Amino acid sequence: VRAPVVTFLSDYGVSDDFVGVCHGVIARICPPARIIDLTHGIPRHDVRMGAIALAGALPYLPEGVHLAVVDPDVGASRRAIAVQVADGRRLVGPDNGLLSLAAQAAGGVVAAVDIAQSPLRLEPVSATFHGRDIFAPVAAHLAGGMALEEAGRPLDPDQLVSLTLPEPVFAPSGAVSAEVLYRDTFGNLGLNVTHAHLPASGLRIGRTVTVGRPGAEPLAARFVRTFADGQRGELILYEDAYRRLAVAVSHGDAGQRLGLAPGDGLTLSPA
Amino acid sequence: VRAPVVTFLSDYGVSDDFVGVCHGVIARICPPARIIDLTHGIPRHDVRMGAIALAGALPYLPEGVHLAVVDPDVGASRRAIAVQVADGRRLVGPDNGLLSLAAQAAGGVVAAVDIAQSPLRLEPVSATFHGRDIFAPVAAHLAGGMALEEAGRPLDPDQLVSLTLPEPVFAPSGAVSAEVLYRDTFGNLGLNVTHAHLPASGLRIGRTVTVGRPGAEPLAARFVRTFADGQRGELILYEDAYRRLAVAVSHGDAGQRLGLAPGDGLTLSPA
Amino acid sequence: VRAPVVTFLSDYGVSDDFVGVCHGVIARICPPARIIDLTHGIPRHDVRMGAIALAGALPYLPEGVHLAVVDPDVGASRRAIAVQVADGRRLVGPDNGLLSLAAQAAGGVVAAVDIAQSPLRLEPVSATFHGRDIFAPVAAHLAGGMALEEAGRPLDPDQLVSLTLPEPVFAPSGAVSAEVLYRDTFGNLGLNVTHAHLPASGLRIGRTVTVGRPGAEPLAARFVRTFADGQRGELILYEDAYRRLAVAVSHGDAGQRLGLAPGDGLTLSPA
Numbered sequence: 104v105r106a107p108v109v110t111f112l113s114d115y116g117v118s119d120d121f122v123g124v125c126h127g128v129i130a131r132i133c134p135p136a137r138i139i140d141l142t143h144g145i146p147r148h149d150v151r152m153g154a155i156a157l158a159g160a161l162p163y164l165p166e167g168v169h170l171a172v173v174d175p176d177v178g179a180s181r182r183a184i185a186v187q188v189a190d191g192r193r194l195v196g197p198d199n200g201l202l203s204l205a206a207q208a209a210g211g212v213v214a215a216v217d218i219a220q221s222p223l224r225l226e227p228v229s230a231t232f233h234g235r236d237i238f239a240p241v242a243a244h245l246a247g248g249m250a251l252e253e254a255g256r257p258l259d260p261d262q263l264v265s266l267t268l269p270e271p272v273f274a275p276s277g278a279v280s281a282e283v284l285y286r287d288t289f290g291n292l293g294l295n296v297t298h299a300h301l302p303a304s305g306l307r308i309g310r311t312v313t314v315g316r317p318g319a320e321p322l323a324a325r326f327v328r329t330f331a332d333g334q335r336g337e338l339i340l341y342e343d344a345y346r347r348l349a350v351a352v353s354h355g356d357a358g359q360r361l362g363l364a365p366g367d368g369l370t371l372s373p374a
Numbered sequence: 375v376r377a378p379v380v381t382f383l384s385d386y387g388v389s390d391d392f393v394g395v396c397h398g399v400i401a402r403i404c405p406p407a408r409i410i411d412l413t414h415g416i417p418r419h420d421v422r423m424g425a426i427a428l429a430g431a432l433p434y435l436p437e438g439v440h441l442a443v444v445d446p447d448v449g450a451s452r453r454a455i456a457v458q459v460a461d462g463r464r465l466v467g468p469d470n471g472l473l474s475l476a477a478q479a480a481g482g483v484v485a486a487v488d489i490a491q492s493p494l495r496l497e498p499v500s501a502t503f504h505g506r507d508i509f510a511p512v513a514a515h516l517a518g519g520m521a522l523e524e525a526g527r528p529l530d531p532d533q534l535v536s537l538t539l540p541e542p543v544f545a546p547s548g549a550v551s552a553e554v555l556y557r558d559t560f561g562n563l564g565l566n567v568t569h570a571h572l573p574a575s576g577l578r579i580g581r582t583v584t585v586g587r588p589g590a591e592p593l594a595a596r597f598v599r600t601f602a603d604g605q606r607g608e609l610i611l612y613e614d615a616y617r618r619l620a621v622a623v624s625h626g627d628a629g630q631r632l633g634l635a636p637g638d639g640l641t642l643s644p645a
Numbered sequence: 646v647r648a649p650v651v652t653f654l655s656d657y658g659v660s661d662d663f664v665g666v667c668h669g670v671i672a673r674i675c676p677p678a679r680i681i682d683l684t685h686g687i688p689r690h691d692v693r694m695g696a697i698a699l700a701g702a703l704p705y706l707p708e709g710v711h712l713a714v715v716d717p718d719v720g721a722s723r724r725a726i727a728v729q730v731a732d733g734r735r736l737v738g739p740d741n742g743l744l745s746l747a748a749q750a751a752g753g754v755v756a757a758v759d760i761a762q763s764p765l766r767l768e769p770v771s772a773t774f775h776g777r778d779i780f781a782p783v784a785a786h787l788a789g790g791m792a793l794e795e796a797g798r799p800l801d802p803d804q805l806v807s808l809t810l811p812e813p814v815f816a817p818s819g820a821v822s823a824e825v826l827y828r829d830t831f832g833n834l835g836l837n838v839t840h841a842h843l844p845a846s847g848l849r850i851g852r853t854v855t856v857g858r859p860g861a862e863p864l865a866a867r868f869v870r871t872f873a874d875g876q877r878g879e880l881i882l883y884e885d886a887y888r889r890l891a892v893a894v895s896h897g898d899a900g901q902r903l904g905l906a907p908g909d910g911l912t913l914s915p916a
Contacts, residue, residue, distance in 0.1 A: 105676045106676070108672065110665070110669070112662070112665075115559075116415075116559040117388055117413070117414070117415055117659055118413070118415035118558075118559040119413060119415060119558045119559050120383070120412050120413040120415075120427050120430075120431050121558075122411075122413075123381070123383075123410060123411055123412035123413050123431065124412070124431050124434045124435075126410045126411070127381070127410055127412070127431065127434045127435035127436060128434050130379065130408070130410060130435075130436045131434070131435070131436045134376045134377070134436065137672070139665060139668045139669055139672060140664075140665055140668070141662050141665035141666070141669070142659075142660070142661060142662040142664075142665050143659070144658075144659055144660035144661060144662075147560060148625065156662050159662075160662050160665065160666050160669065163666045163669045163670050163673070163777065164666075164669035164672075164673070165669060165672045165673045165676065175601075175602070175625070176602045177600060177601065177602065178599060178600025178601065178602055178603075179600065179602030179603070229613075229614070229615040229617075230599045230600035230612070230613070231600055231601060231612065231614060231615050232614075232615035235434065235615065236615075287660070287661045288657075288658040288660040288661050289689060328720060328772045329719060329720025329721065329772035329773055330717075330719065330720065330773060331717070331718045331719065331720055331721030332720075332721070341772070341773065342771075342772070343771070343773060343774075344771040344773050344774035344777065344778075346771075354690065354717070386830075387686075387830040388659055388684075388685070388686055389684070389686035389829075389830040390684060390686060390829045390830050391654070391683050391684035391686075391698050391701075391702050393682075393684075394652070394654075394681060394682055394683035394684050394702065395683070395702050395705045395706075397681045397682070398652070398681055398683070398702065398705045398706035398707060399705050401650065401679070401681060401706075401707045402705070402706070402707050405647045405648070405707065418831060419896065446872075446873070446896070447873045448871060448872065448873065449870060449871025449872065449873055449874075450871065450873030450874070500884075500885070500886040500888075501870045501871035501883070501884070502871055502872060502883065502885060502886050503885075503886035506705065506886065507886075
């Protein structure tokens with residue numbers, strides 16, 4: 104028999120003991136649970152980045168309980184939720200859209216409960232660390248076999264907060280107005296342009312692309328297959344491991360070179 | 375039957391392989407042990423911070439062996455110890471006070487051994503990495519069921535090094551002279567003022583507080599329940615998840631704003 | 646029966662979800678596998694540093710499958726390999742020398758397969774994340790009991806890329822021309838001079854040593870046994886936990902003080 108799995112994503116970082124304490128809480132409640140840390144490096148309060156990471160990673164994770172905490176409004180009036188999605192996975196976290204992209208990708212929410220007043224909470228509940236006092240305990244009890252409806256009050260799935268990612272805009276010229284969605288530790292910039300968008304654009308692998316930024320000189324980049332296809336220091340465009348178009352500097356840092364961060368716009372024009 | 379638990383706190387950081395090698399050592403000696411990394415982000419050599427983190431986290435951790443290594447005097451004459459505390463937990467680490475706050479909170483030390491010359495050490499013992507060569511092996515053998523007295527030479531618990539945290543000072547005006555004990559990754563500053571101290575102060579939730587620092591303009595702060603009760607950028611005072619008074623900047627970094635770090639003093643005056 | 650062990654070293658860092666996704670992939674394929682993160686803090690693309698860390702740590706790790714990914718040429722023509730070494734361990738990673746020092750230390754490679762086109766890959770294979778799509782799946786299947794020859798095409802072990810570390814040069818005066826091999830998180834600098842080299846040098850514990858750097862004033866250091874033998878701020882020389890000569894500043898950062906980084910040369914002269 105397999106150990107139940109709890110995966111865990113947050114913006115807690117690895118400097119403090121926030122993550123370790125949540126592991127402890129889960130292990131006390133559900134000793135056989137295996138905890139997989141997906142990442143704790145989501146930029147502070149960046150709900151959208153957390154949602155994108157969770158949705159992208161989910162297909163690679165064992166089925167289980169998926170705990171996610173990026174929670175700028177902890178202790179305020181946002182709901183705390185546990186949901187079951189169509190493929191059987193259960194997701195636990197704040198109701199601020201963090202779980203929504205993963206839930207959509209997994210077939211949508213089939214049942215939801217509000218766990219803000221869950222009987223499973225650790226008392227006294229702090230006002231600032233619901234990861235420890237609400238989310239981890241609920242995730243652990245679900246991993247241990249508890250039914251979703253025992254974890255909180257029923258909630259209409261249609262009332263949950265949902266994120267939508269911005270769509271790229273395609274010009275007749277083949278140019279694409281895009282937005283930076285994320286930046287990885289190497290400075291590579293993931294855009295809101297996917298493999299499926301490419302035919303609608305004039306961007307083709309092997310071609311040169313002009314990268315335009317507001318208030319700065321346009322730069323030339325090459326659309327390649329992988330980092331090693333670029334010269335050291337060359338600006339490149341490639342499809343990343345989640346099939347999103349991304350901008351990189353071969354052996355360098357594109358975020359720094361271009362002065363772009365998540366949320367910024369840029370245009371990609373076939374040269 | 376439950377897997378034995380080893381929790382692990384250190385100042386080793388996550389850039390090097392120090393932590394991973396200790397995991398390997400534990401897994402070789404006690405294969406079924408489950409290792410929970412509490413944190414490895416204690417600031418280098420900050421024994422007091424490590425002691426506070428361990429004591430605060432312990433109630434949330436499964437009972438087991440609690441390994442802690444913040445060891446500025448590794449290889450010098452400080453003792454290496456393993457202790458059993460009143461509630462049955464065992465703690466392993468250097469005898470520099472790191473374990474003392476946790477031991478006190480868990481009812482005090484009931485038995486102690488000096489493990490510097492333990493037969494369980496890995497030979498040759500390095501002069502600089504006792505985490506790998508002494509502490510991890512002892513923790514693993516204890517997790518595997520070995521009795522404390524087999525791990526080293528008996529030691530009088532009264533001889534162990536003990537830390538005491540500074541007490542806040544209360545003025546008749548209701549003002550409090552406090553000290554910063556820790557700073558988390560978000561820049562929030564934890565003080566040596568606990569929930570139990572508040573009645574002796576003039577500080578009340580919902581009220582404004584003047585924060586005084588040596589050689590700098592006093593600043594106004596509001597005593598709130600949670601981050602979300604503050605305006606973005608507002609200086610706030612709140613009870614943190616360990617029921618200590620803490621200073622934060624809503625969506626910002628209080629350590630940076632106030633220019634304060636652990637060990638610094640400040641005064642909190644009801645306005 | 647023991648759980649199979651997969652150890653994991655990379656330059657992925659802990660900010661992104663690269664490591665967590667690989668854990669998920671392994672856990673899906675081989676649910677009982679225990680994954681030990683050796684480190685993910687190898688400097689980006691630093692194959693030699695990764696090779697040194699893996700070789701040094703291996704004796705402290707349980708026998709199992711040892712996954713390592715530092716892969717500047719991902720998606721290009723470098724081979725992807727799985728090898729078995731003389732002591733029974735299996736290593737998985739890119740064929741760029743990363744595995745070579747560990748393989749040598751473990752008695753040499755006895756069998757090797759090219760896994761670039763392995764039937765075990767996750768499809769579609771990305772051009773940039775072979776950790777997820779090739780290396781982790783192969784490691785997981787090996788941990789689950791699959792034979793090496795089922796993981797890829799047979800490869801002549803003599804054709805594998807192999808690293809050699811630079812040797813120190815000894816002058817008749819007893820001076821040593823050395824090179825910095827690594828720098829740990831505390832700024833300590835590990836050199837290419839081992840315990841076995843010392844008799845050929847004029848360097849003796851307890852003595853003063855002159856540290857020469859190109860284009861900078863020489864500095865005096867003391868050869869001590871451990872950090873605590875140095876005064877706060879003193880430049881010291883010591884044997885590190887892997888029995889390599891290392892340079893440190895007591896309670897400080899030697900890399901910063903000396904302006905030296907991995908790959909830089911320095912001379913050590915008995916004073």
